[in-house]
Amino acid sequence: MKPLFNLHAVGVQFGKFRALTACTLRVEAGERLALVGSNGSGKSTLLRTLHGLVRPQSGGFWHDAQARQAMLFQRPYMLRASVLNNVALGLWLNGLPWKQARERAMLALGRVGLADLAGRNAKALSGGQQQRVALARAWALRPQVLLLDEPTASLDPTAKREVERLMAEFADGGMTLIFSSHNLGQVKRLASRVIYLEHGRLVADLPTPDFFNGPLPAAAEHFLKGELA
Template identity: 75%
Template sequence: MSPLFELKTVDVCYGHTRALVACDLRIRAGERVALVGSNGSGKSTLLRTLHGLLPPNRGTVACGVNMRQAMVFQRPYMLRASAQSNVALGLWLKGMVWKEARAAALQALARVGLAGVAQRNAKALSSGQQQRLALARAWALQPQVLLLDEPTASLDPAAKREVEGLMAEFAEAGMTLIFSSHNLGQVKRLASRVIYLEQGRLLADLPAHEFFNGPLPPEAELFVKGELA
């Protein structure tokens, strides 16, 4: 099976800083890939590169033909409009007529348990509700691949469980997940594959069971133990 993404010797730079260094990576349909590493290791940069938001300074990024993908950011932007309109607008921009977009938006909100707040201003929702709203916006587009940047970092435990549950349901329905996380418990629960990054370099790429139970590069082992400086 052809990979959904294939990166070959990819460098991404911010000025003189190399955020990704000679990155080689393949991701196939149906995988649940967790990106882990300390702050500044390159996780967010890799997600943005996969989503086409950051072009590589060197190397190549190839993705599947006509592949549908969506991304949820750590702090998703909310329009000063109802939750329903926040979802409907993305569908309308994709070419759906407004009446149908609003109906589809209600279905998406129901899918993430937010039907009861459809008419509330999105900016007035709690952080957990806003994150679920961002998931509804993404799910409404029916992506094959969902990229998530620290999707539960700022949420309370109950909201984290809700978002994790939705991610697991999306994966079970066949969606490919690629997400960054500092929460290793979350990685154990959700990931089938773990990628460890350090200073922009991909140092480990293993099935989740092997990552948590097998030998690792020294930096990755220190990170898992919580001892990385």
């Protein structure tokens, strides 16, 4: 079977800053892939490249154009509108009639446990609730691939657990997850495979048990021990 993504020696540069260097990566359907590394290591750039928001300047990039994708950002943008309309609008922009978009949006809000807040102003919700609205917005599009950039970074422990639960349920339903995280406990709980990036280079690519039990390249070993330079 063809992979969802196939990158060979991909390079991304912003002005004089090289964000990704010679990145080679293959992602299969159904994987739960975690991207780890310090700030500035290239995690967000790699996610945006996979989602088509950043164009590589070098190397080869192929993705399955038939696979539906959605992406969640660390701080999801909420329109000054109801929670329901925040979810329905994306469906409407994708061609669904407004009535059907609102119906599917309600189903999505029920999926993340927020149906009772459908009429609330989305801007007035807590950070955890907004992230769940963003998950509903993504799930409503019925993606095969969900990319998430630090999805629980600014959330309290209860909200983190709820978002993790939803991510796990989506993956159990067959969705491919690709997410960045500084939370190594979260990586252990959710990922089947770990990619370690440093200064835009892919340093380690291992199944999750192998990443946490070693041996690892020195840079990845230091990161795992919290010995960041």
